[in-house]
Amino acid sequence: MYIYRISQEHRDIAKAEIETLIGPVVSLDDNLFLVESYGPKAKKLAYTKQVYKILASGTDTQELLSSPIEDNYRFDAIGEETLPLADRLYALHQKKVSLEQYDHHYVLFSLETTYFTEEIYVNTDTGQERRAHQRAYNHPTSMHPLLAKAMINLSGATSFIDPFCGAGGILIEGAKMGYEVLGADISEEMIERAEQNLKALGYIAQLSVQDALTIESEYEAVVTDLPYGKNSVLESKELYDQFLEHAKNITSTLVLGSQQGSLTDLHGWTEAYRFPVYVHKSLTREILVLKKG
Ligand SMILES: C[S@@+](CC[C@H](N)C(=O)[O-])C[C@H]1O[C@@H](n2cnc3c(N)ncnc32)[C@H](O)[C@@H]1O
Structure with missing residues (x-):
């Protein structure tokens, strides 16, 4: 013991x-x-x-x-x-x-x-040297490396896709853990940043410019930090709803970062865990682990 x-x-x-x-x-x-x-x-x-x-x-x-x-x-x-x-x-x-x-x-x-x-x-890993402001390209909504690492652990998977990968914070953690990681983002600029950030740390990942709602292959898990509505929860809700529906075709495990209060209808997914994570006074993130069925 x-x-x-x-x-x-x-x-x-x-x-x-x-x-x-x-x-x-x-x-x-x-x-x-x-x-x-x-x-x-x-x-x-x-x-x-x-x-x-x-x-x-x-x-x-x-x-x-x-x-x-x-x-x-x-x-x-x-x-x-x-x-x-x-x-x-x-x-x-x-x-x-x-x-x-x-x-x-x-x-x-x-x-x-x-x-x-x-x-x-x-455990001596504080994630400090991998924080966003230390990266080659920075993104203001990037999460703390240790939270990204925990999200990957919550998936239980050793390979995953991050379909809203942004500057690649979650991909970096996955690559560091020795996992097979894939990233996609609708923005070409973000994919370039992710590539630079991974490269700066000596990691590689398969990256593509793609709308998350059109991803087709199957993956062991999806681990991602969803985009946040800048002005309201409602702004992100439509994309979240569409993504939860689409994700049923590509995986059986979702680990999602989202804006608290925006993921209410789970579209048939079963909630395994839900944790609030305070970011700043106008944003609390929610980490959700969802399983198919
Ligand atoms: C919250 S950021 C991700 C931050 C990331 N976890 C990081 O550490 O940098 C969300 C990303 O989703 C992307 N995005 C927005 N709508 C999308 C869509 N329909 N398909 C794919 N990516 C999308 C944005 O370009 C943005 O880079």
């Missing part, structure tokens, strides 16, 4: 990402989840910050602290003061402690049950 620690932002999305890529979760705390497995896919999660392997659990802290440990370690406790616990741990083990250059990081979680764990993964 493992404990996944998520970042505080977008807690519900973080949980859904784990459920989609790894499996069911049990909530231990605001940002800690108990999960049965851990594998390469866990490293793709956008909002999981650390994974801990449970070495022992129970209610007897003294017994847990006496679990075998390795040399050159660091110890921390969560939910209880570290120092008195660390003193007890040092007394129990004649091992080398190293707070900076450690090979093993043990963490004790004092929750309803106490867990003695070893940290096995730290």
Whole structure:
């Protein structure tokens, strides 16, 4: 068993990402989840910050602290003061402690049950260097790279099309994850920008200038940030309605960013998840995961 620690932002999305890529979760705390497995896919999660392997659990802290440990370690406790616990741990083990250059990081979680764990993964990807203003060509409505990455994870797919790809923010994340990505946009200028942005980071994607409502082939998933009506929700509604209808011909999984309140009629798609994401005071995005049937 493992404990996944998520970042505080977008807690519900973080949980859904784990459920989609790894499996069911049990909530231990605001940002800690108990999960049965851990594998390469866990490293793709956008909002999981650390994974801990449970070495022992129970209610007897003294017994847990006496679990075998390795040399050159660091110890921390969560939910209880570290120092008195660390003193007890040092007394129990004649091992080398190293707070900076450690090979093993043990963490004790004092929750309803106490867990003695070893940290096995730290996610250092903040997406910062891939943010829109850092790109060769910038687009004002581009979403944060970590949100794009989470949307891809919510699709559960390893290849997808973004039919409103704009400057390519979602495609960049998909390409970085090693997935096969395709992009289309009605604007030739946007496709050129997407191409430049991908190229600047050393990625390639199949891109085409096309109206999303005429796309014909079938895809494992559609992951996209729909265009937003500049003046009103109603402005985008007609395109959204047409796209939901058309998308039935091209995929069985849709992960959509849209303007909150504009996707009410789902045209027969089943809602798996819906999350509000605050952008600025006049725009809240909604992330929706829809399944066919
Ligand atoms: C919200 S932006 C996408 C932003 C993108 N996620 C990014 O990171 O840059 C929406 C894009 O949809 C495109 N678009 C609008 N109507 C379209 C249509 N009918 N078919 C395809 N693309 C369309 C616009 O040109 C615009 O680039």
